[in-house]
Every structure is written in structure tokens, then in C-alpha cells.
Amino acid sequence: MYNPSLKQCHTSPQANCADCRLASICLPISLHIDDINKLDDIIQRGRPLNKTERAYYAGDKFRAVYALRSGSIKTVQVTPDGQEQVTGFYLPGEIIGMDGLAANHHTNSAIALETSAICEIPFSRLEELSAKIPNLQRRFFQLMSKEITQEQQLITLLGKNSADERIASLLLSISTRNHTRGLSAKEFYLPMSRSDMGNYLGLTIETVSRVLSRLHKQGIIALNKKHVNIEEMDTLKNTALVQMDA
Amino acid sequence: MYNPSLKQCHTSPQANCADCRLASICLPISLHIDDINKLDDIIQRGRPLNKTERAYYAGDKFRAVYALRSGSIKTVQVTPDGQEQVTGFYLPGEIIGMDGLAANHHTNSAIALETSAICEIPFSRLEELSAKIPNLQRRFFQLMSKEITQEQQLITLLGKNSADERIASLLLSISTRNHTRGLSAKEFYLPMSRSDMGNYLGLTIETVSRVLSRLHKQGIIALNKKHVNIEEMDTLKNTALVQMDA
DNA sequence: CGGCGCCTTGACTTGCATCAAAAGTAGTGG
DNA sequence: CCACTACTTTTGATGCAAGTCAAGGCGCCG
Numbered sequence: 001m002y003n004p005s006l007k008q009c010h011t012s013p014q015a016n017c018a019d020c021r022l023a024s025i026c027l028p029i030s031l032h033i034d035d036i037n038k039l040d041d042i043i044q045r046g047r048p049l050n051k052t053e054r055a056y057y058a059g060d061k062f063r064a065v066y067a068l069r070s071g072s073i074k075t076v077q078v079t080p081d082g083q084e085q086v087t088g089f090y091l092p093g094e095i096i097g098m099d100g101l102a103a104n105h106h107t108n109s110a111i112a113l114e115t116s117a118i119c120e121i122p123f124s125r126l127e128e129l130s131a132k133i134p135n136l137q138r139r140f141f142q143l144m145s146k147e148i149t150q151e152q153q154l155i156t157l158l159g160k161n162s163a164d165e166r167i168a169s170l171l172l173s174i175s176t177r178n179h180t181r182g183l184s185a186k187e188f189y190l191p192m193s194r195s196d197m198g199n200y201l202g203l204t205i206e207t208v209s210r211v212l213s214r215l216h217k218q219g220i221i222a223l224n225k226k227h228v229n230i231e232e233m234d235t236l237k238n239t240a241l242v243q244m245d246a
Numbered sequence: 247m248y249n250p251s252l253k254q255c256h257t258s259p260q261a262n263c264a265d266c267r268l269a270s271i272c273l274p275i276s277l278h279i280d281d282i283n284k285l286d287d288i289i290q291r292g293r294p295l296n297k298t299e300r301a302y303y304a305g306d307k308f309r310a311v312y313a314l315r316s317g318s319i320k321t322v323q324v325t326p327d328g329q330e331q332v333t334g335f336y337l338p339g340e341i342i343g344m345d346g347l348a349a350n351h352h353t354n355s356a357i358a359l360e361t362s363a364i365c366e367i368p369f370s371r372l373e374e375l376s377a378k379i380p381n382l383q384r385r386f387f388q389l390m391s392k393e394i395t396q397e398q399q400l401i402t403l404l405g406k407n408s409a410d411e412r413i414a415s416l417l418l419s420i421s422t423r424n425h426t427r428g429l430s431a432k433e434f435y436l437p438m439s440r441s442d443m444g445n446y447l448g449l450t451i452e453t454v455s456r457v458l459s460r461l462h463k464q465g466i467i468a469l470n471k472k473h474v475n476i477e478e479m480d481t482l483k484n485t486a487l488v489q490m491d492a
Numbered sequence: 493c494g495g496c497g498c499c500t501t502g503a504c505t506t507g508c509a510t511c512a513a514a515a516g517t518a519g520t521g522g
Numbered sequence: 523c524c525a526c527t528a529c530t531t532t533t534g535a536t537g538c539a540a541g542t543c544a545a546g547g548c549g550c551c552g
Contacts (some may be wrong), residue, residue: 202405
């Protein structure tokens with residue numbers, strides 16, 4: 001069931017962390033209420049991004065990380081020979097921009113897949129605050145570590161798995177992450193194009209389309225453009241072999 | 247030129263960070279001398295690992311991260327269906343174990359590829375110290391971010407590049423990392439087996455062997471078992487297209 | 493010197509890419 | 523509201539890079 005309340009979130013830009021429906025999965029996890037308010041003080045909420053607009057560009061000086069409040073975002077790297085590689089898809093409550101820390105400039109661009117709202121968290125302030133709030137420091141270390149382990153799962157997927165397994169894994173990843181957000185694990189929209197899926201999974205657009213059609217014909221998923229309904233969850237999980245988790 | 251002094255490093259287990267030849271590329275970068283000594287106080291140096299011994303096992307409770315002092319290490323993930331995926335190769339001065347932070351247990355095993363010495367850095371102490379030394383906190387954030395960006399480069403490599411490009415990229419990665427350590431960029435030993443290389447790059451052992459033979463026949467590299475001499479650096483760089491950096 | 497891993501090489505197969513074209517969808521302006 | 527254009531997706535036919543299967547070589551160690 002597609003939950004339109006998500007769409008509405010970016011219409012209340014003044015919402016603070018303490019009230020935010022996503023607080024339980026976002027940066028503030030495990031913080032005391034007064035620490036949440038301190039965090040809230042440094043967060044900047046701008047106007048929503050329209051589809052194809054960018055939160056930051058590859059090459060931009062690194063100044064902040066961003067929490068996605070609503071919508072969805074892809075991160076994209078440009079290779080030296082000018083090709084684009086999609087490095088991740090992000091859903092509300094997830095943090096983007098941590099790639100910029102190492103070299104002090106972003107190595108990815110973050111592009112909105114639909115109208116999206118983000119909370120900008122200036123990094124220098126976050127650093128100061130982390131030094132004062134041990135749980136926040138710990139939380140941020142954890143978020144980066146989670147990014148690392150997730151990327152390792154993607155590496156495994158790209159290194160070892162067939163086209164069918166890759167697609168099934170991506171569908172299940174989005175399914176479980178939706179579920180974590182109180183949405184349906186069974187029925188959801190894919191915010192990205194076939195081309196983005198293929199790029200992310202190391203497949204051509206034709207292969208993505210063929211695999212999705214096949215899963216549809218086999219009755220494992222119902223598919224209408226970007227709207228997916230997982231009809232046989234167990235079969236899909238068997239196909240995936242590897243569960244990429246949230 | 248293979249520099250045997252590297253081999254000797256693990257024979258001086260009492261070395262401290264301030265004296266360590268690797269300090270300029272390891273965790274202590276940009277720390278004041280007294281801060282380095284504080285860091286040094288929490289570091290534990292055990293006996294060297296023999297080949298195939300593990301610094302930690304996947305599933306182990308996360309207690310520490312580890313700086314590699316000498317030798318080389320691979321990190322390996324086990325997929326649900328029992329296959330192994332090599333997720334990284336590590337050289338002296340590099341930090342391993344940051345995968346364990348997110349879930350509070352390691353998701354990889356760290357396996358010595360040859361006799362190797364490591365510095366164990368208990369994480370709870372590192373956290374405390376990071377809160378007191380801003381440069382250390384920053385440095386550790388940077389190391390994790392670097393891990394993220396490097397993995398994204400590997401994802402791109404696996405998603406978009408041919409067998410030749412993957413092998414060339416790995417050779418160049420090891421070359422530049424050796425160079426950073428004051429060793430030759432041109433001539434070096436590959437510490438890992440063909441099987442490890444293939445596993446890491448998403449290729450079969452036969453393909454790795456064929457590509458290396460081809461590079462050899464073309465005169466781009468000289469190859470004797472694990473000993474590599476890059477004869478035509480520019481050609482190799484052209485083959486790689488993408489430079490995976492240190 | 494014989495057995496066991498690791499690596500190389502060759503012959504054959506196959507999954508996915510490539511090429512091509514048509515159908516579907518969205519956006520724009522008259 | 524429809525016509526027109528441009529983009530995305532689907533489907534089909536063909537080709538190729540890398541996988542699989544198989545055999546043999548090399549080095550190491552007891």
C-alpha cells in the first residue's frame with residue numbers, strides 16, 4: 001500500500017527532530033531528548049528538491065551530510081572516462097554525503113529521484129557536537145560502518161550473482177527498507193528508472209526489463225510500470241539468495 | 247625493488263606510534279606528538295599472525311579495530327549460501343575492522359596472507375580518546391569515509407569494467423599503495439593467490455591467469471609467480487581506465 | 493621421489509551484452 | 523483535447539566475453 005503521507009512530509013519544513021516520524025531510524029537514535037534538541041539546533045531545512053535536482057555535486061567542497069526526510073535520492077559517481085555509476089539509492093531517514101569526508105570534497109552527486117526534502121547537517125557542527133555527546137559520536141560511526149557493510153554486500157552481489165539474483169535482491173532491499181518505515185513490504189513504488197537499476201546492478205537496461213518481465217510472467221511479482229506488488233515473497237527470497245538488508 | 251625491511255617490522259613488537267615508520271600514513275596523521283602518545287597508550291601489540299591466521303572472525307563481537315603494521319591481510323565475507331567473498335586487501339598502515347561497528351559484531355574475517363603484525367586498538371578507548379582529541383575524531387571519520395569511497399570504486403569496477411580492466415586496476419592499486427609506503431611502484435610481490443584476486447574482482451581463477459599471461463606476453467608486465475614488474479606503466483594505466491587509489 | 497596445492501592452457505558453452513525496432517508514456521503547445 | 527516530439531521500456535535476434543570443464547605443469551614438502 002503506497003502511503004501518501006510520506007509525500008506530505010516535505011510540506012512541513014519546520015518539523016524538528018523530536019517530532020519527526022523518522023527519528024527512530026535516522027541520526028537521533030538512542031539520543032536523550034535534550035541531545036536531540038541540540039542536534040536539531042544545527043540542522044538546516046531548505047526547500048524541497050525537485051526531481052533531478054541535486055543535494056550536492058561531485059567535486060563540491062564537503063561541508064555537510066544530509067538526512068533524507070521524504071522522497072528518494074540516488075548517489076552517482078562519474079568515472080574518469082565520463083560514464084556514470086549509481087552507487088546507492090536512499091530512502092527517508094537515511095544519511096547521504098559521507099563520501100565527502102575523506103578527501104574533503106564529494107566524490108558522488110546526490111540526485112533526487114522525485115520531489116524530496118532533506119535536512120542539512122553542517123559537518124563541523126556535527127563534529128563538535130559528537131565530541132560532547134558520546135552517543136551521537138557512536139551513532140555516526142555506526143552509520144558510516146553500516147554504509148561500509150552495505151557496500152560490501154553490493155560488491156558480493158556484483159561479484160557472484162546472476163542477473164535474476166541481483167534484481168531480486170534489489171527488490172527485497174527496497175521492500176524491507178519500506179517495511180522499516182511502516183510501509184508495506186509487499187507493495188511499493190520503485191522510485192528509480194530501469195536504467196538506474198541496471199546501472200546500479202551492473203546490468204543493461206534490456207536485461208533489467210527482461211528479468212522483471214520474467215518474474216512477472218512467473219507470478220512472483222505483479223508489475224505495472226514502477227509499481228511493484230510482491231506476490232510470492234518466499235520465491236523471491238529464494239531467488240535472491242543474498243538478503244541485502246536495510 | 248622488494249624491500250625486505252618491511253618483513254622485519256614485526257620483529258620489534260614494542261615499537262610505538264611515535265617511532266613507527268608508518269605513522270605518516272596510519273591513524274596518527276595530523277596528531278600532535280603528545281596526542282600520538284595518548285593513542286599509543288591504548289594500543290595493544292600482540293604476537294605476529296602467521297599466514298592464514300585471523301585477526302578476527304566474522305561473527306566475533308566487535309571490540310577493536312586493527313592497524314596493520316607489517317605483512318598483508320585480506321578481509322572475507324561469507325555469504326548465506328556458504329561462498330566466500332574477498333572484500334579487501336590491506337597493506338601496512340591501513341586500518342581493518344571498521345565493518346564491525348554497525349552491528350556490534352564483525353561481518354568479515356581478517357585473514358593474514360603472510361606473516362603479519364597488527365596493532366589492536368580497543369574501540370571503546372578510541373571512542374573516548376576521539377571525543378577529547380578533535381583531530382583524532384576527524385581522522386577516524388576520514389578513514390571510514392575513505393573505506394566507503396574505495397568500495398564505491400570497486401563497485402564501479404565490478405559493474406562496468408572488463409576482466410582486463412579489473413586486473414589492471416588491481417595491479418595499479420597495489421603499485422600506488424606500495425609507492426606510498428616508500429617501496430617501488432614498478433616492482434612488487436602480490437601477496438594474494440590468483441584465487442583471491444579472482445574472488446575479489448568477480449572473476450574465475452582461469453580468467454585471472456589468462457589475463458595476467460596476456461599482459462605478460464604483450465610485454466606490459468613481467469611476471470614470475472607472485473612477483474610483478476610493471477614494464478609499461480602507461481599502457482597499464484590506459485588498460486585500467488579507472489585508477490583505484492590508495 | 494611422490495603426492496598435493498596452485499597455476500596455466502585449451503576446448504567448448506552460456507548468460508548477458510549488443511544491435512535493432514516497435515510500443516508505451518510523458519510533456520508541450522496549438 | 524489532440525498532435526507531435528522525445529524519452530523510456532519492452533521484445534526479439536545475434537554475438538562475444540567470460541564461465542565451465544578438463545588436462546597437464548610446476549613447485550613445495552615430507
